[in-house]
Amino acid sequence: MSETSLAQEFTKGLWKEIPPFRLVLGLCPTLAVTKAFGTGLGMGLALTFVLVCSNILVSALRKIIPSKVRVPCFIIIIATFVVIVELVMQAYTYPLFLTLGIFIPLIVVNCIVLGRAEAFASKTGLVASIADGLGMGIGFTISLSVLGSIREIFGAGTWNGVELFGPSFQPFTFMVEAPGAFVCLGLMLGIMNLVGKK
């Protein structure tokens, strides 16, 4: 595996196939937890950890795992890392654990993680799989952080809990509600397509 293609595996997750915008996968947590910058970032980092670790194991075990039972094997591997994230988050960042709630255990069935295991890590070498996992994970983290920032700034007038505008600011609460998530995601997707076209 040459240098350039390794870099490509990494960077494709940052723009060309950035989740969730390009792949439009994993929308459920994307829409649900991006009420604020902090929660989006936390969710992104949790997913990155799971993605990289599961990619490593799936890639390392790809010749041992029989293809007929590959999906159960992937699920076991992914679920293990998700529970680890859940426990560690509970132990060290309890308030974040409370806000993310059910969406942490739901990483098990996140299409991005399973998708990368099935479509990439189970067919590719270890180093490339790590690069792929890192790229996709960081891409996801950036997407969620940006989406969370936009919604938090407009919806609550704060960024990462810090007040941005004076007391005269009227929060645009629509943005932190569920419909706001769809509209915001749609607009970002549209802008990205517009930029990508040129």
Place this chain on the structure above:
Amino acid sequence: MRDIIRMIVVLAVLGAASGGGLALVKQGTAAQIEYQQLKFVKGPAIKAIMEGCSNDPIVDRFKIKDGETERGFYVGVFDGKANAVAYETSGKGFGGDIGIMVGVNLETDELLGIGVTTHSETPGLGARAKDDPSFGAQFKGMSMNQPFKVKTDGGGVDAVSGATITSRGVCAGITDSAGFYKKLKPQLIEQAAAFAK
């Protein structure tokens, strides 16, 4: 045949490794998780109940084995005497178990206060049992020697409007806890006395 055995072996080994690894992580984080829950969930409730005490009830705590279950108690020191304990109990609410922190005066068996810790009640309705301080406040001064009931059931507790089932759950939880409170009371007095200053 060889294929099937291989599948079974791979899955079994993977499952066992995963189980073992998780047990290790669980063990490693258990103490820290308990501390975090104390700090963020139970802590505020305990502090509200033990308002005006001269110690830190989260630090001054002990555990007593009650049959199979181990119960944690938090001691409050008032006027130099360790005469109050708080403990957590639970009742069946509308959306699942409701965790309730109960503070009792060991001398008079009167409630110092209650606070809802964990719940999965409907936001805006049942959740007000936690968010609306007036619901918890009315328990203050009530005696542990009588069952707690909402007014529609002939008791003295004002239910949160629109959340009778939640209110009943909280009442039932406290009533239930009176059972083990009375049973453990001699031990509670003895253990709590050690924290007096």
